[in-house]
Amino acid sequence: MFLAWKEMRRAKARFGLLIAAVGLLVFLILFQQSLQNGLLTSFTGALRNQSAEVLVYRTDGRRILQASVISPDLTEMVGRDPSVAAVGRITQGTFTVTPLALGADAEPVETSVIGFELPDLGGPRFLTAGRVPENTEEAVASDADAAGGFAVGDVVRIEPGGKQLTIVGLARDAQLNVAPTLFVTYDTYRAALASRNPDAGAPLPNALGIRPAPGVTAGQAVAAINALSPELDALTRDDAAEQAPGVAQVRQSFRVIFLLYGFVVPLVTGLFFLIITFQKAPALTLLRAIGAPASRLVASLLIQVAIVLGGGLVAGVGLYAALARGRIGGVPLRFETTAVIVWVVLLSVGGLISALFSARRVLAIDPYSATTGAGVGR
């Protein structure tokens, strides 16, 4: 501790800069983690956080809710399957909506509207405020948009028909396609369509929400439904969110970024300590020559690595806690505790492993070099 600490105190700038660099990298990693999760949540949160355990698309809709249309005979086929206890029809469309809470002449916004036949098969799963809609004048909005004129009590107007809806509840993390999202009853959805186009008939469902029969797991129900017809594409709700088009690509891109950062942190600390180990080789050689056990010098090195990593992690997480809130470009950001824990562990282990290269150099020092004055280990 003596050596490690004294050296760091005498080279505050050098170690301070390293801690700052590690802290910045840690912050960037965590921030991007929040960005990824926020992005995916605003993409597909409504799928993951709707109430049906299993969703059934039509195969040719390629897992895009709006592109899938389920005919009545397919609906009936699914409903007859013994693994299915109940079927709820789900519709989804994009509407132009004016949030009147922002003023009568507020800018209209493109809004995802999800209509559910049964609240527990396609309705919002987690309400952070209010209640589910009970009539054709009400809607639940995604909580991320509350401030944008979609708070409980706010009224929104569907364009061009002029049908008005009152927000009666907020659903957690329930956006679809990075747009404000409304959950309404099936009848409300039909009324909204009719207000836009009086000639439109009753809409066909875009997907079916399934409640598996008692004793049947979601996975079993998925398999049973998929076996009914090649036209049916059943998924658990998590799979529906994960396998929506684009999600895998987003994850892949971020994975590359994380991989790079995950390497950069140990690389930076490893190189730093390797360089200073080289630089102070004469001093280390002297210490070995006057009887310092090599293990003591390695311990001193590891203490410094631990202090640098610890300091960097604290600084990075602190910065992240301060800045990972609010939203950028419509994507809500949030402090991700799991990500913090995972990255703290990963980077600590990686940093310590990278320090082993320096430790090897320390162990290789030959005290005899002190007698020649060459001092530097080969």
Added chain:
Amino acid sequence: MNEQDGLTGDGFTEHAPAQGWGPALIMEKARKVYPMADSEVVALDDADIVVEADEMVALVGPSGSGKTTLCSIAGGILSPTSGRVVVGGVDISTFGPKQLTRVRRELVGFVFQSVNLVPFLTARENLLVVDELGRRTGAPARRRADQLLEELGLADRAKNLPGQLSGGQRQRVAIGRALMNDPELVLFDEPTSALDTKLGMAVMELIRDEMKSRGIAAIVVTHDERITQFCDRSVHMEDGRVL
């Protein structure tokens, strides 16, 4: 500490005699051979030397004659290829690296030719580090360090880093460092080579006073005949042999 260094009961702790009892160094037929590609270098050729407990010996000889090699073996920095080496009553001839590390830490003091101080430690800390690496006695070590710095005329430089000290002051700190562990034998490898003549003489006087007042044995390697007058006797070396 014993266990960690691989020194058990038959190590030097029990056999180490009290200071001033028996020779500080006995070398018998100590030999150091460096095998080279198609020949070998005999750096030390069956050297015999005895340094009494309070004796100060000048080691003189041309460059490459094996002076540093002899000191390194005597101080447990190098292992001899063959021969017997006894330091402060402890036979270190067959000691392994960990045991030799302990010999250096507890039995011997070193003042090297060039790098002698840790640059990021103050003068006082360069003395205290000896205690930190070893027994960690704390307060007694701090008292000892302050006393040594006082004796060496460095009391007002205790908080200076080596870079803020003159060559002579640095060498005096190194002497203090070598005495911190209360050694049986101190090895000085050309302690004045980096100093001008006048300063060199002053440092030699200091070394002599410190050794004699403590009754510690010393070997002083030198090229300079004027240095030998500070020592009790001179030993000459040539081609790895003690003459």
